[in-house]
Amino acid sequence: MPIGAFGIHCESALFRLAILWYPKSMQAWLLDQPNGIDQLRLGDAPDPVPGPDEVVLEIEFAALNPADQYLAQKQYPARPRWPHILGRDAVGRVIAMGSDVKTVSIGDRCVILRSAVGVDQPGTLAQKVAAAAESLASYPESWTVQQAAAAPLVYLTAWQALTQWGNMPPGVVAITGASGGVGVASVQLARAMGHTVIALSRSQEKRQKLLLLGAHHAFDPNQPDWANQLKQSLDGRKVDLAIDNIGGPQFPDLINTLGNGGRVSIVGRLAGVVPQFNTSTLLFRRLRLGGVMVGSYSAAEAQNAWKQLTALMQQHQQQPLVDSIFDFAQVPAAFARMEAGPMGKVVVRVG
Ligand SMILES: NC(=O)c1ccc[n+]([C@@H]2O[C@H](COP(=O)([O-])OP(=O)(O)OC[C@H]3O[C@@H](n4cnc5c(N)ncnc54)[C@H](OP(=O)(O)O)[C@@H]3O)[C@@H](O)[C@H]2O)c1
Numbered sequence: 001m002p003i004g005a006f007g008i009h010c011e012s013a014l015f016r017l018a019i020l021w022y023p024k025s026m027q028a029w030l031l032d033q034p035n036g037i038d039q040l041r042l043g044d045a046p047d048p049v050p051g052p053d054e055v056v057l058e059i060e061f062a063a064l065n066p067a068d069q070y071l072a073q074k075q076y077p078a079r080p081r082w083p084h085i086l087g088r089d090a091v092g093r094v095i096a097m098g099s100d101v102k103t104v105s106i107g108d109r110c111v112i113l114r115s116a117v118g119v120d121q122p123g124t125l126a127q128k129v130a131a132a133a134e135s136l137a138s139y140p141e142s143w144t145v146q147q148a149a150a151a152p153l154v155y156l157t158a159w160q161a162l163t164q165w166g167n168m169p170p171g172v173v174a175i176t177g178a179s180g181g182v183g184v185a186s187v188q189l190a191r192a193m194g195h196t197v198i199a200l201s202r203s204q205e206k207r208q209k210l211l212l213l214g215a216h217h218a219f220d221p222n223q224p225d226w227a228n229q230l231k232q233s234l235d236g237r238k239v240d241l242a243i244d245n246i247g248g249p250q251f252p253d254l255i256n257t258l259g260n261g262g263r264v265s266i267v268g269r270l271a272g273v274v275p276q277f278n279t280s281t282l283l284f285r286r287l288r289l290g291g292v293m294v295g296s297y298s299a300a301e302a303q304n305a306w307k308q309l310t311a312l313m314q315q316h317q318q319q320p321l322v323d324s325i326f327d328f329a330q331v332p333a334a335f336a337r338m339e340a341g342p343m344g345k346v347v348v349r350v351g
Contacts, residue, residue, distance in 0.1 A: 028126035029331050030083040034074035037335050045085065048122065048130035050098040055133050057092030057110065060351035061149035061325075062124040064338050065089065065181065066268065071119070078119045087124030088117060091139075091149040092351070101133040109145070110136040113152050113302040114294045125331060127350060134299040137306050140314050147320040150181070150345035155320070156302055157294040158185035159309045161243045161265035162193065164290055170194035172237055174230065174257060176221065177245030179206040181345045182267055184321045186243045187215050189309060192316040198230055198239070200246075206343050213321070221246075227253040238262065246271045252281065260285045267292045322347050 028045040050056050068086040070076040094108045104110060115135035117123055122130070139148040161182075162173070173190040177183045178199035190197045191214035199215035201207050207218035217233045219226045231238075238259025244251065248271025255277075258264070266289060282289070297305060313319070321344030326334035328350050338346045 026127040027328070028085045028122070029087075031072055031086060032083045034072055037069050037072045038332070039072070040086075040332060040335075042329065042331075043083075045083075045122070045126060048128050050096050050101075050130050052098040052100040053133055054098045054130045055094045055101055055104060055110075055136065056096040056128055056130050057090065057112070057136075058095045058128055058351065059090045059092040059124055059126065060109075060349075061091050061146050062087045062348045062350055063089035063150040063153075063181075064334055064346045064348065065153050066270070066338065067153075068118065068123075068125075069335065069339070076119075080120055080122075085122040085124075085126050085129075086118055087126070087129075088112075088114070088119070088153050089149055089151075090117075090124035090129060090350070091145050092129070094136075095128070098133070103133050104136055108136075109138075111139055111148050111152050113137050113299070113306055114156055114297055115299070119295070124350075125348065132299065135302070137303060140310050142314065142317075143319055144322075146322050146325060146347050150322050150347050151185075151320040152306070153294060154181035154185045154345065155189070155309050155313075156297065156305055157182050157267060157292060158189050158243070159305045160294055160297065161186060161267055161292045162189055162241070163305075164265060164292065165241065165263050165288075168193075168195075168241065170196075171240030172196045172198065172234060172259075174198040174200065174239045174242045174254065175215075175245075176200045176243070176250070176254065177268065177270055178210050178215065178218070179203065179341065179343045180245060180270075181342075182243075182245050184210075184213060184344050187213055188316075188318045189312065190243075191215070192312045192318060195241075196234075196237075198233075200226070203341070209343055214318075221250045221253075227257050230257050241265065243267060247274055248272050249275055252277055255281050255287065258285060258287055262287050264289045265292050266290065320345065325349055 024047040025044040173195040199210040245268040247269030251274040323342035323344040
């Protein structure tokens with residue numbers, strides 16, 4: 001054998017051995033401690049290894065949620081290992097599978113429904129993520145990959161907010177923070193269910209877009225008489241269900257718009273605590289408040305909800321709304337966009 005050929009053969013064998021032995025790594029946005037989103041740093045993390053019932057996805061797009069920010073500020077019930085990788089939503093291709101996984105194949109493109117990903121487990125602001133196979137789902141072919149990445153958490157949340165009271169005949173649904181991820185999802189799903197939809201947003205431009213997306217009326221909650229304007233627009237009807245993403249000082253006015261037996265699905269509190277609230281306002285109309293927690297869906301319940309809501313959206317030719325797409329290197333700017341108040345979802349291009 002010529003010496004040169006032997007040398008080349010030897011080198012490549014050693015190289016392969018080194019690759020096999022050396023732990024592989026990926027790029028990820030790392031948070032060393034829950035000290036705020038401005039502490040995120042781009043670094044190397046070990047490649048995820050799937051457990052028996054897990055897969056590894058190579059991520060193409062991820063999406064941001066306010067919960068990522070809350071977790072980074074220690075305001076979310078999570079117990080991750082530090083450094084942690086944030087991110088609940090993503091779309092990607094299956095590149096590795098555990099021995100017990102039978103439901104997907106290598107190369108399948110999937111989204112992740114609500115799960116421990118980005119909460120107690122490393123999340124999707126990384127090149128790869130391990131996720132339970134039972135939390136993976138496909139999405140309508142008419143959606144783009146970016147729309148798919150944006151959808152799971154907020155559409156499942158909106159679905160729970162709309163359906164947690166049982167089968168509701170078509171009525172009036174009012175949505176606060178309607179321009180955000182959960183808000184837009186609630187507007188679209190409520191419209192598809194046949195409800196009269198009222199959207200609240202502080203921005204004139206976003207109110208116009210919400211009307212185009214399916215809201216029947218849109219009001220500015222910063223106007224002192226918004227609740228009266230809302231009542232007048234309904235010709236004597238009252239709000240049957242309010243989906244509240246905001247809380248804060250406008251909550252008593254929201255309660256005021258509800259009719260007998262009215263319900264409020266409490267999703268978030270972006271405007272902080274409700275400063276003064278008289279519980280007797282709930283008595284005479286027998287109003288009911290109910291918390292929404294998308295994480296409380298079991299994997300099977302989330303799959304069932306996802307099937308129903310994607311079918312409904314397809315039937316009504318609806319697509320998730322992407323506000324903006326940022327490169328992987330620009331994750332801090334993407335969080336700033338989310339904080340500034342997007343119209344729909346903020347997405348990150350990973351792949
Ligand atoms: N319970 C659950 O399971 C669950 C699941 C998902 C999300 N959430 C929570 O639900 C809330 C909404 O989530 P999201 O993803 O829709 O948020 P988002 O995309 O950031 O949008 C929320 C919208 O609310 C409005 N807003 C923001 N801050 C406000 C303030 N201080 N006062 C009044 N309006 C304000 C903005 O609309 P305008 O500028 O147009 O007014 C913004 O576009 C968050 O608190 C989130 O953590 C809860």
